[in-house]
Amino acid sequence: MSALLEFREVSVVYGGVTAVDKVSMSAEAGQIHGLIGPNGAGKSTLFNVASGLVQPRQGTVLLEGADITAMGSYKRARLRMARTFQQLELFGVLSVYDNVLTAAEIRRSWARDHSDSKADALQALERTGLAEMAQERSDRLPTGLARLLEVARALATRPKVLLLDEPAAGLNEQETRTLGKLLIGLADDGLAIVLVEHDMDLVMQICSVVTVLNLGKVLLTAAPDDVRKDQAVLSAYLGSAEVNV
Amino acid sequence: MQDLLAYTIFGLVTASIYAIAASGLVVTYTTSGVFNLAHGAIGMFGAFIYWQLRFSWGWPAWIALLLVVFVLSPIFGCGLEKALMRNLTDATEATKLAVTIGVLVALVGAATWIWDPNLSRPFAAFYQGNKVDILGVPVTWDQLITVGIGALCAVGLRVLLYRTRIGLDMRAVVDDRALVLLNGGRPDRASMFSWAIGSMLASLAGILIAPYIQLSVVPLTLLVVNAYAAAVIGKLRSLPLTFLGAAIIGLLQSYAVGYLPTSTVQWMQHVPDTIPILVLFVALLVLPHQRLRGHTGRRGRESFPVPTYKMALIGSAVVVGLACALAPLLSTQPLFSMSSGLGLGIVGLSLVPLLGYGGQISLCQMTFAGIGAVVYAHATGGGSPLGLVVAFVVAAAVGALTALPAIRLRGLYLALATAALAEFCDTFVFGLSSVTVFGHHIPLFGNGTLPAARLQVPFVDVSNDRVYLVVLAVIFCAIGFGIVALRRSRHGRVLLAMRESPAACAMLGLRLTTVKLAVFSLSAGIAGVGGALLAGLSTQVAPDQFSFFQSLPLLLLMMAGGVGMVSGAFFGALALGLFSTLGTMSSLFSRGSSLLPGLVGIGLGSQPNGVASDIGAGLSALVRRRGAQVPAVETDVVTEGWDEQCIEWEFLGMDGRISRREQQILDDSLGLKVG
Numbered sequence: 001m002s003a004l005l006e007f008r009e010v011s012v013v014y015g016g017v018t019a020v021d022k023v024s025m026s027a028e029a030g031q032i033h034g035l036i037g038p039n040g041a042g043k044s045t046l047f048n049v050a051s052g053l054v055q056p057r058q059g060t061v062l063l064e065g066a067d068i069t070a071m072g073s074y075k076r077a078r079l080r081m082a083r084t085f086q087q088l089e090l091f092g093v094l095s096v097y098d099n100v101l102t103a104a105e106i107r108r109s110w111a112r113d114h115s116d117s118k119a120d121a122l123q124a125l126e127r128t129g130l131a132e133m134a135q136e137r138s139d140r141l142p143t144g145l146a147r148l149l150e151v152a153r154a155l156a157t158r159p160k161v162l163l164l165d166e167p168a169a170g171l172n173e174q175e176t177r178t179l180g181k182l183l184i185g186l187a188d189d190g191l192a193i194v195l196v197e198h199d200m201d202l203v204m205q206i207c208s209v210v211t212v213l214n215l216g217k218v219l220l221t222a223a224p225d226d227v228r229k230d231q232a233v234l235s236a237y238l239g240s241a242e243v244n245v
Numbered sequence: 246m247q248d249l250l251a252y253t254i255f256g257l258v259t260a261s262i263y264a265i266a267a268s269g270l271v272v273t274y275t276t277s278g279v280f281n282l283a284h285g286a287i288g289m290f291g292a293f294i295y296w297q298l299r300f301s302w303g304w305p306a307w308i309a310l311l312l313v314v315f316v317l318s319p320i321f322g323c324g325l326e327k328a329l330m331r332n333l334t335d336a337t338e339a340t341k342l343a344v345t346i347g348v349l350v351a352l353v354g355a356a357t358w359i360w361d362p363n364l365s366r367p368f369a370a371f372y373q374g375n376k377v378d379i380l381g382v383p384v385t386w387d388q389l390i391t392v393g394i395g396a397l398c399a400v401g402l403r404v405l406l407y408r409t410r411i412g413l414d415m416r417a418v419v420d421d422r423a424l425v426l427l428n429g430g431r432p433d434r435a436s437m438f439s440w441a442i443g444s445m446l447a448s449l450a451g452i453l454i455a456p457y458i459q460l461s462v463v464p465l466t467l468l469v470v471n472a473y474a475a476a477v478i479g480k481l482r483s484l485p486l487t488f489l490g491a492a493i494i495g496l497l498q499s500y501a502v503g504y505l506p507t508s509t510v511q512w513m514q515h516v517p518d519t520i521p522i523l524v525l526f527v528a529l530l531v532l533p534h535q536r537l538r539g540h541t542g543r544r545g546r547e548s549f550p551v552p553t554y555k556m557a558l559i560g561s562a563v564v565v566g567l568a569c570a571l572a573p574l575l576s577t578q579p580l581f582s583m584s585s586g587l588g589l590g591i592v593g594l595s596l597v598p599l600l601g602y603g604g605q606i607s608l609c610q611m612t613f614a615g616i617g618a619v620v621y622a623h624a625t626g627g628g629s630p631l632g633l634v635v636a637f638v639v640a641a642a643v644g645a646l647t648a649l650p651a652i653r654l655r656g657l658y659l660a661l662a663t664a665a666l667a668e669f670c671d672t673f674v675f676g677l678s679s680v681t682v683f684g685h686h687i688p689l690f691g692n693g694t695l696p697a698a699r700l701q702v703p704f705v706d707v708s709n710d711r712v713y714l715v716v717l718a719v720i721f722c723a724i725g726f727g728i729v730a731l732r733r734s735r736h737g738r739v740l741l742a743m744r745e746s747p748a749a750c751a752m753l754g755l756r757l758t759t760v761k762l763a764v765f766s767l768s769a770g771i772a773g774v775g776g777a778l779l780a781g782l783s784t785q786v787a788p789d790q791f792s793f794f795q796s797l798p799l800l801l802l803m804m805a806g807g808v809g810m811v812s813g814a815f816f817g818a819l820a821l822g823l824f825s826t827l828g829t830m831s832s833l834f835s836r837g838s839s840l841l842p843g844l845v846g847i848g849l850g851s852q853p854n855g856v857a858s859d860i861g862a863g864l865s866a867l868v869r870r871r872g873a874q875v876p877a878v879e880t881d882v883v884t885e886g887w888d889e890q891c892i893e894w895e896f897l898g899m900d901g902r903i904s905r906r907e908q909q910i911l912d913d914s915l916g917l918k919v920g
Contacts, residue, residue: 051752052751053748072751073748073751073752074751074752074754074755074756074757076752077751077752077753077754077755078754082752082753083752085748085749089746089748089749090745090746090749091741091742091745091746091749092745093548093549093741093745094738094741094742094745098738099742101735101738102735102738102739102742102753103753105735105738105739106739106742106750106753106754106755107753107754110754110755110756117735153749153753154752157753157754
């Protein structure tokens, strides 16, 4: 499989602090790539680099082989990269439906096709299980559902690459299981998904490959089983105990 | 060589005053997050009180100075922080600015009310007449004192911030307000102290600059725009860079006065006055700002219902009906006031898509109205409706051209850029006697005013003022209907989405620049139409009608009405008409005419949605009660006894109970109240 999204030796420096230090990783079509690490490891910064919200000090970001390092955020989205945010970025005054509809309409305007935005929006809501609360105002949703709404909004742009920043935070066990199934389904559809998540059970169950970041550096990129057993990972991130899957 | 030295010394004097004013702005902004647009008004008020004590009542200068700078100003600053500013922590940038504009406008109104603007007030400098000779250049004592005070402020602020406990608190609040609270500090106290310092520095600057310009309310108030430039060079954070910026501006201005042919080339006459404004504009454009990023600020509390076509039709019928009913009843002056209010209401409508939907702050809508009025005055052949179209197109084009460089800015910086544009037009463009565009000579305000014909409507006698009121009402409703249609369209949703989260919009593929440019152009065009209709009302255009200062009460009243709703603009128009009518009833009201909009603006801190949405909610509840007896939906669950619920803070030296607001900051930072 070919890498849809690729980071090559990416470094980000905030003032005197190196938040991301020569990180290389890639996400392939049909694959869920877990990105884990303790708080401050540089996970969200890497997402911000991918989406153009932060410029790296060095290194390149490639999307389907094309260098997008200096490209504006909106252009990256038009190359079919979508993301969710760790701190919610919903259109709070709009309803759940209008949040997703707006995304579908924006996509239709730049894609210049004649797709049915309403159908796209409804489909995204159905897929994320939010159809029943379509008329709710989005800023009144519980955090967990609000995160799902961000996923639905991203899906309405029909992405190839999906960056998810802690989508399971605030979800209960049942909702987390549903989210896991949804993400597996999306990967089966050919999406490349990068998942930042603190729920280790979810990461270990649905990711085909996991990259562990610590203090801005890649500690390990491997299959979940290998990550679980790696002593460096256990001591740096998970403490001394083994991951409970 | 002596000339150069003389201009340098005078430049340093001006720079010192700008530095004192700008450092006050920076100190308050960094500790409270509120950019105090009323900073100049506080300085103006301080200068007037000083004049009253020193020159009207004959008090000794040092007593008057100490009382104003070290007693009254800090008390005012503390009061302002406690009563207004600390409640704005989770307000949007627009609300924060509106409240400070409210203070500005109220102070201007109060000063005009107390001190008759028609009287001349000589304001002698300290030790007037005393001079010393420096390398052959005579320098007055007050100039030396001013530079000395400037230097003292620089040293004093440095010592305060880096050598005192309260300075440490103030710097800590800049970094992380919640963390200060979590560590037992009291950010509110630091903020209050900074507002006291800011007010002291504002008054000091006002008193020092008053001898160099007339002791006049509005010029003294707006002079602070020059200090904005220095503060922006300091990125609103760095005091050393702010002082450097003040030095650059002061010196450039002084050299421009000395070396530009201002007395021989007519158009260069006002160029020195525009230098700080140009520096501000360039600094805003050139200096690096924060890149677009997620979660840049707290979500706004402002929220407006989606308008329906049915409600728009009913509202239009009410507005036109009201105009038809009032037109025959009103006497000449109130009729003119209400017509003027409606004309201004059309300008105010331009803020609905721009600020209400798009969240873009503009302080120059009256400037666009002025451009529309000038174009209409020239383009219209005896009041042809085509003139309105031309006014719309040209104002929209000018809006797009001027917004283009400023469009990458957001929030406060965009507001400052639009303020700079308005000031530039006031001091330079509207001061020109004519301009030449593509070889066409276009007269401006050479004779003070421009004649303008009233809009001609077939089969309607618009020369009759009563009929013109109804015509204005119909045009208001037509534009309002268009704005409702915009809100209900996908473009309206996109504007709201951009207001809520620019970062999320960008990540959906939305090119924010295009959307901002489009809404700026539309807004400028609507303001241009409003300006054209105002020109038709008085059948002439005067630059004073469209000054920067006129944009401020307009913005306040539109926000007080509800800037996200067409009906809010109507309430704003009604209020403007009523206030203007009151002004015609008594000279006392006339002099304090800006006091009322100012007070209304101050109230926005606690009611950012304006009155229209409240009335709408009340009417909806009434309809629901009369209808199917459906119980009203509980929107917010209020925990009983929350006010009494306090946490005893027994460690890290904090001995008192924390306030409800401090509790909220803690909740937010600890994530206790999510969702």
